[in-house]
Structure formats: C-alpha cells, structure tokens
Amino acid sequence: DVKVTQSSRYLVKRTGEKVFLECVQDMDHENMFWYRQDPGLGLRLIYFSYDVKMKEKGDIPEGYSVSREKKERFSLILESASTNQTSMYLCASLGRPQNSPLHFGNGTRLTVT
Amino acid sequence: SQQGEEDPQALSIQEGENATMNCSYKTSINNLQWYRQNSGRGLVHLILIRSNEREKHSGRLRVTLDTSKKSSSLLITASRAADTASYFCATVSETSGSRLTFGEGTQLTVNP
Numbered sequence: 001d002v003k004v005t006q007s008s009r010y011l012v013k014r015t016g017e018k019v020f021l022e023c024v025q026d027m028d029h030e031n032m033f034w035y036r037q038d039p040g041l042g043l044r045l046i047y048f049s050y051d052v053k054m055k056e057k058g059d060i061p062e063g064y065s066v067s068r069e070k071k072e073r074f075s076l077i078l079e080s081a082s083t084n085q086t087s088m089y090l091c092a093s094l095g096r097p098q099n100s101p102l103h104f105g106n107g108t109r110l111t112v113t
Numbered sequence: 114s115q116q117g118e119e120d121p122q123a124l125s126i127q128e129g130e131n132a133t134m135n136c137s138y139k140t141s142i143n144n145l146q147w148y149r150q151n152s153g154r155g156l157v158h159l160i161l162i163r164s165n166e167r168e169k170h171s172g173r174l175r176v177t178l179d180t181s182k183k184s185s186s187l188l189i190t191a192s193r194a195a196d197t198a199s200y201f202c203a204t205v206s207e208t209s210g211s212r213l214t215f216g217e218g219t220q221l222t223v224n225p
Contacts, residue, residue: 040217042201043156094211102146102148102156104148
C-alpha cells in the first residue's frame with residue numbers, strides 16, 4: 001500500500017513565522033500535490049510537482065512556496081505565516097498511469113495565532 | 114476555480130437506506146473520481162470512472178457518469194453507520210494533465 005506521511009498532525013505557529021510542512025511518500029511517485037481544505041471551500045490546490053526540482057502553481061499559490069529536492073519528499077513553505085493561512089493542509093501523491101487515484105496523507109491542521 | 118459541485122451539501126439517513134450524492138462539473142473530463150474523508154483525516158479514493166464509461170460498481174458503491182449533462186452520481190446501498198463521512202468528487206480535465214479539481218463535498222450522516 002502507498003503511504004503518504006505528513007510530519008505533523010497539529011501545528012501552532014505565530015504570525016510572521018516561517019513554517020515548513022513536510023510530506024514523504026514511499027511509492028516512487030512522480031507527482032505530488034499540496035492542497036488546503038477550508039469549510040465551505042472544499043480542497044484547493046496550492047502547488048504541485050511532477051518531478052524532482054519541478055514545481056507548478058496551483059489555484060492559490062500566494063503566500064506559499066514549495067521544495068522538491070528528492071522524489072519522495074515535497075515540502076510546503078509559508079514564508080511569513082498569517083492568520084488567514086490557518087487551515088487543514090493535505091499532501092497527496094500520484095503515480096503512473098495518470099488515470100490513477102491520488103493517495104493522501106492524514107493532513108496537518110495548522111493554526112496561526 | 115472549483116470544477117465539481119456536490120449536491121446535496123449534507124445528507125442524513127437511517128442505517129439500511131440508500132444514499133445518493135450528485136456531482137456536476139463544467140469542462141470536458143478524462144475521468145471523474147470519488148473520495149471519502151472521515152472527520153479530521155485525509156481523503157481515501159473510492160472509485161474512478163473514465164469519460165467513456167457510463168456506470169461502475171464497487172461493492173456497495175455504484176457510480177454513474179453522464180458526460181452530456183456533465184454530471185455524476187454516487188450511490189451507497191444499504192448504508193451503515195460507518196459510512197458517515199464527507200464524500201468528494203474530483204475531475205481530471207482533458208487539458209489539466211494530472212491535476213484533480215475537487216468539489217466542496219457532501220457530508221453524509223448515517224444514523225444507527
């Protein structure tokens with residue numbers, strides 16, 4: 001079974017802090033994704049990566065950056081956390097063929113105070 | 114922008130009843146997928162239906178796809194309390210590559 005692991009289930013940070021959310025997958029998947037989930041808004045794509053060192057902006061990239069130095073790890077970075085980034089963050093990976101399902105981690109609930 | 118829109122937003126039924134959730138989308142798709150999310154957890158894939166398929170079954174799940182109406186439905190038969198969760202549809206459009214676009218989900222409550 002594919003395993004997608006997010007390093008923290010809960011995180012509390014202060015406004016202005018730099019925040020790193022880590023995600024690791026163990027199935028050699030090429031594609032990895034970061035979503036945020038908010039009540040009434042569903043899942044919105046922040047960034048995705050289809051290969052090492054490659055990244056693409058999703059629908060709401062503002063205030064975020066990502067890093068993919070190794071195939072198995074995809075990091076989401078909040079350069080200067082703000083209260084409107086309080087949310088549930090979900091990482092997912094996707095292998096080949098592209099008509100395949102996403103595999104999600106259990107999420108990181110981030111609170112910015 | 115959100116592609117899929119689920120209907121209803123919330124559904125409450127008794128154990129043993131069937132639950133039907135609908136999803137509408139706007140652009141042409143390669144496939145449509147349904148996911149389930151238990152409270153506070155990640156999403157789990159349930160079923161994928163390709164654009165050239167009309168119906169698919171998996172256990173107590175039945176998914177239909179009508180590309181002319183740009184809509185899909187998920188039917189859960191003989192529901193159980195353990196089916197209580199949020200259900201999301203997600204689409205892969207013909208032009209989006211591997212990107213999935215999710216709807217806002219339907220919250221299903223199955224009462225024992």
